[in-house]
Amino acid sequence: MIGFLARRLLELAGTLAVASFLVFGAVYLAPGRPETFLLGGRGASPQLLAAIRSQYHLDDPFLVQYGRWLGDVLTGRFGESVQYRSSVLGLVGSRLPTTVTLIGMSLVLVLVFGIALGWLGAVRGGAADSGVLVGTSLALGTPSFVAGVVMQSYLAIRLHWFPDQGSGTGFADLLYHLVLPSIALSLYWIGMLARVTRTAMLDVLGQEHVTVARGRGVPERQVLRRHVFRNALGPIVTTAGLIVTGLVISTVLVEAVFTLNGVGAFLEKSVTVKDFPVVQAVALLIVAVFVLVNLVVDLLYPFIDPRVALGAREGDA
Structure with a gap:
């Protein structure tokens, strides 16, 4: 270890x-x-x-x-912003809570709905499975910024159910302002995780140990939870790690659509005005997230499947 x-x-x-x-x-x-x-x-x-x-x-x-x-x-300094004449670390840090909250809300939506839809399609089959496949196809074919523009135009500007832009004031108001952006950001990734969950569970459902468990009279709910879903967690967790990094990248477009005061919108503006210190700092931060998420996924694998030793995914075992 x-x-x-x-x-x-x-x-x-x-x-x-x-x-x-x-x-x-x-x-x-x-x-x-x-x-x-x-x-x-x-x-x-x-x-x-x-x-x-x-x-x-x-x-x-x-x-x-x-x-x-x-x-x-x-030494913990990232230079001075050209456009703001201020510390890059301070500027990024002040915008980080909005982006982290947006990613956190989106990730919860992805995990809950992605796994639930994949489970539903694999277990129920028939019309439910067809509905999941159609719905996930629509989600996978809709870019985050397109979903954001549509929801902003209809739910915010036309119906006035949600704010159409800005990050609000205070944490509760921030959550309210991030409802539409988090849905727009999560749709594509919900479709991806649902497809992966469905495929992984279908693969396990056809294995011998599942048939044996059912033959021994184990309740179906317990079979699905302990024998099917648990053994399907490997590809699900790997995909979830990729989704986290995908959410980090996708925030750039979604924050720009909803004019949020986050790191993504700040990066987009900094690229436009050639604010090199900001672009360099945010890009390096994104790379660090990629590497750390991959490390976390590797550390989780032995708990998901005790047969997998640490480092085995890299060819050491």
Whole structure:
């Protein structure tokens, strides 16, 4: 256990190091320069442009800029935002609660409805299964931002059941403002998890140990819970891990649709104005979430299936 964690933490550090270089390099090579935003599109003399580049160290060589930025990251600083002239860490931190709450609400919807629909389709069959397949096909074919625009137009603007934009004030008001965004964000992933749950449970339902349990008179509810669903948890948990990272990425579009004061909308705006320090910090944060979620899934596997040793999924067992 300790050896596995030590190895995975080293892998995490290596992945983040490579990702930091790639993220910084991609932003560095992107078209457009932040000094253009600082000037507001106005013309400037070469002397003024040189002064701005010097002030923000934009004229330093690539490796020098990367080394300075990496040193700031390792010491808990992520530089200063070009557009706000303020600490990137503070700006991202102030928007993080909205995004975390949105992802949390969406994840609850995905897990509850995705697993319930998959279970229903696998166990009931017939018309129920057909309904699940049709419903999940519609969900998988509807991008999050499209679902957001439709719900915003009809449920918020036309019927006035929910706020159409903004994050509200206070936690209770934030939850109210996030109802539509969380539904829009979760629809696609509900369809995906329902399909995976249905397929995994159907595979287990046909196995011999399920037939034996039923032949011994074990109640059907207990058969489904202990012998079918538990043995189908492997692909379900793996997919749930992928869904968490997918939700993190999808928040960018959904937050933009509902003008939420979250990290996703902040990233979208920062890309538009070439606010490189913000883009680099948020991109690195997303990579860290990817790696950590994968680590959590690996740690859960031995509890789901005791036959699987830690690290076996990577070919060690």
